Every structure is written in C-alpha cells, then in structure tokens.
Amino acid sequence: MKIDRGLEVTRNIKIIEWLKTEMLNSIAALYDLMLKGASYTDEVIQDILANIIMVTYLLGRRLGFNFSDIDKKMREKIIIAINEEHKVEKWYNDLTKLKDHIKFRE
Structure with a gap:
C-alpha cells in the first residue's frame, strides 16, 4: 500500500499542533495547581510533570530529532549550567x- 506523501505531511502537522496544545495545557494545569496551593497531591503534580516531559520528547521526535539527540543536548546544557554555577546548582546541587x-x- 502506497502512502500519500501529502497526507503524511498533513498528519505530521496535525500531531505537532496537538502536541503543542497538550504542552500548553499541561503547563497551564501545573501553574493552576501551584497557584491554588495545598489542594493538590504529589501524584497529580508528578503526573503533570511526566506529561510535560513525555510531550517534549514526542514533539522533538515529530520535529525530526531522535530521543537520544534530545538527551545529549540536555546533558550538554546541564554541564554548561554546572560550569557557569547556575543558582539552582549553587544553592541546591x-x-x-x-x-x-x-x-x-544510560
């Protein structure tokens, strides 16, 4: 079965738009929970944070990056931030x- 290239591009654009929306919704939900204070549970926050991380990887994949490429870039950024003594490192390690x-x- 031959797949129409135009259909594949359209599907990719549609999923990218959905992933962007999912990312924004998750970030908004996290901000909302943090604003409300003690009315949320650790499990709910962990679920939202896990969703943000998962969607980030999926969005990167749809944009043409391998998961390992994203991991490599993250490791590079962590090393740079440590070397530059970022406050989150300086204060909390x-x-x-x-x-x-x-x-x-790994």
Missing part, C-alpha cells in the same frame, strides 16, 4: 543530581 540521574539511566 540540583543540576549535579540531575546529571547523575541521567548518567544512571
């Missing part, structure tokens, strides 16, 4: 912890 977590995943 979060970037080093993230770097160690990603290294553990």
Whole structure:
C-alpha cells in the first residue's frame, strides 16, 4: 500500500499542533495547581510533570530529532549550567543530581 506523501505531511502537522496544545495545557494545569496551593497531591503534580516531559520528547521526535539527540543536548546544557554555577546548582546541587540521574539511566 502506497502512502500519500501529502497526507503524511498533513498528519505530521496535525500531531505537532496537538502536541503543542497538550504542552500548553499541561503547563497551564501545573501553574493552576501551584497557584491554588495545598489542594493538590504529589501524584497529580508528578503526573503533570511526566506529561510535560513525555510531550517534549514526542514533539522533538515529530520535529525530526531522535530521543537520544534530545538527551545529549540536555546533558550538554546541564554541564554548561554546572560550569557557569547556575543558582539552582549553587544553592541546591540540583543540576549535579540531575546529571547523575541521567548518567544512571544510560
């Protein structure tokens, strides 16, 4: 069965638009929960954060990047931020912890 190239491009554009909408909805939901304060649970926040990460990977894939390319770029950015003594690293060591977590995943 031959797939129409125009149909494939249209489907790709449609899914990219859906992923962008999903990303914005998840970010809005996270902001809304943070604004409301203590009325949310850890599980709800983890679900939203996981969705943002998942959608980011899927959007990157639809834009032509491999998941490993995104991971590589993230590792590079983490190293740069550590070397530049970003405040989140200086105050909490979060970037080093993230770097160690990603290294553990490999």
